[in-house]
Amino acid sequence: MKQRLLRWLRYTIALGAHHSGLDFLYRRVTGAGLVVLMLHRLRDEHDPYPLSMSNASFRQLVRWLRERRALVGLEDGLQALSDARAQVNYAITFDDGYRDNLGLLDLADSEGQHEAVPAIVYVATRHVGREPIWAYRLQHAVESRTRDRLDLGALGLGQFDLSQTIDRERLYVLLPPRLKQLEPRELEACVDDLVAQTRPQPASAHGEMLDWQQIRALDARGVCIGAHTRHHVLLSRVDADTAQAEIVGSQADIADAIDAAPAHFAYPNGGAADFGERDMRIVRDAGFATAVTSIEGTNRRGVDRYRILRHNVHEQRYRAPSGRLSQALFFSETSGLLGWLRTRRAA
Ligand SMILES: [Zn+2]
Numbered sequence: 001m002k003q004r005l006l007r008w009l010r011y012t013i014a015l016g017a018h019h020s021g022l023d024f025l026y027r028r029v030t031g032a033g034l035v036v037l038m039l040h041r042l043r044d045e046h047d048p049y050p051l052s053m054s055n056a057s058f059r060q061l062v063r064w065l066r067e068r069r070a071l072v073g074l075e076d077g078l079q080a081l082s083d084a085r086a087q088v089n090y091a092i093t094f095d096d097g098y099r100d101n102l103g104l105l106d107l108a109d110s111e112g113q114h115e116a117v118p119a120i121v122y123v124a125t126r127h128v129g130r131e132p133i134w135a136y137r138l139q140h141a142v143e144s145r146t147r148d149r150l151d152l153g154a155l156g157l158g159q160f161d162l163s164q165t166i167d168r169e170r171l172y173v174l175l176p177p178r179l180k181q182l183e184p185r186e187l188e189a190c191v192d193d194l195v196a197q198t199r200p201q202p203a204s205a206h207g208e209m210l211d212w213q214q215i216r217a218l219d220a221r222g223v224c225i226g227a228h229t230r231h232h233v234l235l236s237r238v239d240a241d242t243a244q245a246e247i248v249g250s251q252a253d254i255a256d257a258i259d260a261a262p263a264h265f266a267y268p269n270g271g272a273a274d275f276g277e278r279d280m281r282i283v284r285d286a287g288f289a290t291a292v293t294s295i296e297g298t299n300r301r302g303v304d305r306y307r308i309l310r311h312n313v314h315e316q317r318y319r320a321p322s323g324r325l326s327q328a329l330f331f332s333e334t335s336g337l338l339g340w341l342r343t344r345r346a347a
Pocket of ligand 1: 268
C-alpha cells in the first residue's frame with residue numbers, strides 16, 4: 001500500500017514538474033549536463049533482476065531523445081559539457097555483452113539506417129560466446145531446475161523450496177548481495193554448487209552472450225565496443241595483479257577481435273564499493289579515454305573521466321501507475337527535479 005502511494009506521489013511530482021515547466025527551468029539553471037543511461041538487456045521476457053528493457057520501450061526512449069536532439073555519443077557528450085550553451089545530453093550504454101543487444105541493429109534495419117544509434121556495448125571478454133555472468137547462470141539454474149530443494153545453509157541463508165513463488169523471490173532478493181561479498185573464485189564455486197543442487201535442463205543451443213562475430217557486426221555498424229574486464233570480477237575484491245590482468249586483458253582481447261583498442265571501460269557492478277583509486281589508475285594508464293560507474297547522477301562540467309555517473313534503466317523504472325512508459329517520469333528522474341531530489345537524498 002505504501003509502495004503504491006509512493007509510486008503515485010513520485011508520478012504526480014514528475015507530471016507537475018514536467019508540465020509546469022519547473023523541470024525545464026531546473027535544466028536551464030543547472031546548465032550543460034550528460035546523462036549516461038546504463039542498460040543491460042534488450043528483451044521482452046520477464047527478468048528477475050532490474051536489468052532488462054523491452055525492444056518497444058527502448059525504441060520509445062530513443063524516439064524521445066531524438067525529438068529533443070539530445071542523443072549523443074559518450075565522447076561528444078563529455079566535450080559538450082564545457083560548452084556554456086549546451087543542454088542536457090544523453091548517451092546510451094549496455095553492460096556485459098548480451099546477445100539481445102543485437103536489437104540495436106534490428107532498430108537500425110527497421111529504420112533503413114546502416115549506422116546504429118550511438119551506443120557503447122561493454123563486454124566481459126571471457127564470457128563472449130560462453131556462459132553468461134553468474135546472475136543469469138543463477139536464473140537458469142532456478143528456472144530450468146529439475147530439483148526444487150535448495151540448501152544454502154553454508155551461506156547462512158537456509159533452505160528454499162523453489163516450487164514456491166515466495167521462495168524463488170526470496171532467493172533473488174537474498175542471494176545476489178550475499179554472493180557479491182565473496183571472492184570471485186568462491187562466488188563461482190557457490191553458483192556451481194547451486195547448479196549441482198537444482199540440476200537444470202541444459203541451456204538452449206544458442207547462448208545468451210554475444211560471440212566475437214556478432215561483436216564485429218556491431219562494431220562494423222558504428223556500435224562502440226568497450227571493455228568490462230575479462231571475467232566480470234569486482235575489482236575491489238581482487239589484488240592489484242589480478243585487477244591489472246583483468247583490465248588490460250579485456251582491452252587486448254577486444255583489440256585482437258576488432259583491430260582497434262577499445263577507448264571506453266566500465267567497472268563491473270560499478271558501485272562506489274566495487275572499484276577504487278587503484279583501479280581508476282590502471283584504467284587510465286592502460287590508455288582508456290573514459291570509465292563509467294553505476295553511481296547514479298548527471299555528469300557536469302569537470303566530471304572525472306574515470307568516474308562517470310550513470311542511470312540504471314530497466315523496463316519497470318519509468319512506468320506511470322497505469323503501467324505506461326512515462327516521458328515525464330523518465331526526463332524528470334534522469335535530468336530533472338526528481339533526479340536532483342534523489343541524488344540529494346543519497347548524498
Ligand atoms: Zn556488468
